[in-house]
Amino acid sequence: xxxxxxxxxxxxxxxxxxxxxxxxxxxxxxxxxxxxxxxxxxxxxxxxxxxxxxxxxxxxxxxxxxxxxxxxxxxxxxxxxxxxxxxxxxxxxxxxxxxxxxxxxxxxx
Amino acid sequence: xxxxxxxxxxxxxxxxxxxxxxxxxxxxxxxxxxxxxxxxxxxxxxxxxxxxxxxxxxxxxxxxxxxxxxxxxxxxxxxxxxxxxxxxxxxxxxxxxxxxxxxxxxxxxxxxx
Numbered sequence: 648x649x650x651x652x653x654x655x656x657x658x659x660x661x662x663x664x665x666x667x668x669x670x671x672x673x674x675x676x677x678x679x680x681x682x683x684x685x686x687x688x689x690x691x692x693x694x695x696x697x698x699x700x701x702x703x704x705x706x707x708x709x710x711x712x713x714x715x716x717x718x719x720x721x722x723x724x725x726x727x728x729x730x731x732x733x734x735x736x737x738x739x740x741x742x743x744x745x746x747x748x749x750x751x752x753x754x755x756x
Numbered sequence: 757x758x759x760x761x762x763x764x765x766x767x768x769x770x771x772x773x774x775x776x777x778x779x780x781x782x783x784x785x786x787x788x789x790x791x792x793x794x795x796x797x798x799x800x801x802x803x804x805x806x807x808x809x810x811x812x813x814x815x816x817x818x819x820x821x822x823x824x825x826x827x828x829x830x831x832x833x834x835x836x837x838x839x840x841x842x843x844x845x846x847x848x849x850x851x852x853x854x855x856x857x858x859x860x861x862x863x864x865x866x867x868x869x
Contacts, residue, residue, distance in 0.1 A: 681857075689860040689862055693857060693858070696856070696857050713762075727814060735799070743789065743815070744791075744801060744858060746800075748798050749798075
């Protein structure tokens, strides 16, 4: 079993839709949870960073962590074509960052 | 504030040749990391510097890879001799606090032919 599982998609939604991206993990030592956005031929860009269970909101983005279920989510409200990218979850505990495979998202105008 | 800078952005070399990748971290970030993504796989950790010291090099694939960070500023990753399976995108990242909020460079796309 991989430490971090993430559905690679692709996921295609119409503009304005609410997007839900998810990762599950198996390592209970993970304490910090991050979401990165990566545009084609660019490096990962840190979007959200949280270390506790619950929700964290930043504009149209909400990160949710459920440590009891080992499940994290990223919600994007009012999705825009500019949100089209690959979204990677990443986690760290007593190890360096461990990434999911990334979910490729397309928002269609 | 300048972000993490990597050079070159793209390198194509023949099997058996040597390639050196460079990373300039964000100024003031003591922690510098190298990661690699091979096609179809996740981004995988290679190693972690704290200033000029190697904190963790557990992800380095073999002794053909040599990373240095002289003076605790920029870092280089040398692959010698390069093999076909070394092809991928090599990312550098830096952070103020270890293993948190790492900021990534744009990556170096290495193609070994």
